Amino acid sequence: AGSSYDFVRYNTVASLTFPTFGRRFLFPPNMRIRLAAGTSTGTLPPQRIFSLESQSSDYAPFGVMRAMDVKEFQGTRYLALNVEHNFRSLPFLALCLSFLTENNIELIVHAGMARSWNDGTLPINDTNGIYSEAGFGISRIFELFRCDFTWRLNSPNNFRFSLSAANLF
Numbered sequence: 001a002g003s004s005y006d007f008v009r010y011n012t013v014a015s016l017t018f019p020t021f022g023r024r025f026l027f028p029p030n031m032r033i034r035l036a037a038g039t040s041t042g043t044l045p046p047q048r049i050f051s052l053e054s055q056s057s058d059y060a061p062f063g064v065m066r067a068m069d070v071k072e073f074q075g076t077r078y079l080a081l082n083v084e085h086n087f088r089s090l091p092f093l094a095l096c097l098s099f100l101t102e103n104n105i106e107l108i109v110h111a112g113m114a115r116s117w118n119d120g121t122l123p124i125n126d127t128n129g130i131y132s133e134a135g136f137g138i139s140r141i142f143e144l145f146r147c148d149f150t151w152r153l154n155s156p157n158n159f160r161f162s163l164s165a166a167n168l169f
Contacts, residue, residue, distance in 0.1 A: 007042030011050070015063070020085065029090060034063040034082040043121055050078045052114050052131070060148060060162035065112050067133040067152035067160040074124040075116030084110035086139070086167070106166075108137040110148065129154075139166045 013036045019028040038050045054060075054068040063082050087107045092100040111134040118126040135150030146166045152158045 005043055005045045005048075007040055007044050007048065009038065009040045009044070009048060009050075011038040012036070013063075022088075022090065025088070027088060029085065029087050031083070031085045032062060034080075036063070036080045037078065039077045044076055046122060049074050049076060049122060049124060050116065052078060052080055052116055052127075055160065055162045058160075058162050059164060060150075061164045062167070065114060065131070065133060066110075066135065066148055066150035066162050067158060068114075068131065072125065073114070073116045073127045073131065074118070075126045076119045076121070078114065078116040080112070080114040082110070082112045084108055084137075104140050104143065106139040108139055108146070108148075110135055110137060110150070141166070143168075 013034065016033045017030055019030050022028045051071045052068065052073045053064040054070055054072065055064055055066050056070050060066040062084065085108065087109070089101045089104060089106055091107045092105060112132065114127060114131045116126045118124055132153040133150050134153060135148055137146050137148035139146040141147065144166055146164045148162045148164070150160045150162065152160070
């Protein structure tokens with residue numbers, strides 16, 4: 001195309017899962033944390049800018065922002081944190097909801113925060129501050145599915161329902 005770009009992109013993702021309590025259980029309640037970050041040097045072409053990961057067509061696996069639109073926020077640098085705690089069936093057991101515990105239905109609480117920065121060379125939408133969301137999910141529906149209810153805490157405030165595959169372990 002008669003043009004050239006001189007840039008370098010650095011991108012990393014780290015995930016951690018650890019049991020929180022009830023370690024005597026075969027599958028104890030656990031916390032999952034995912035941290036993703038990226039930066040660049042030089043002038044990025046439009047197709048190489050970072051986009052914060054979000055749900056697509058109401059499908060939202062762990063590690064994406066569930067209440068954000070697809071490619072809503074972009075930038076030449078970004079930082080994203082996702083946290084979720086899977087309580088397994090313990091809350092339903094405490095509430096004596098035997099139908100839910102007998103079917104291994106799990107309760108999950110999740111939250112996400114992200115930030116993207118634009119160096120000003122491209123006309124893109126960065127987060128202009130910290131984007132945040134929180135919600136809860138019901139997992140192991142028919143042993144395979146998970147549905148999440150997520151509230152966006154930034155303007156415009158909204159609510160999203162999303163589906164994903166259940167984490168089997």
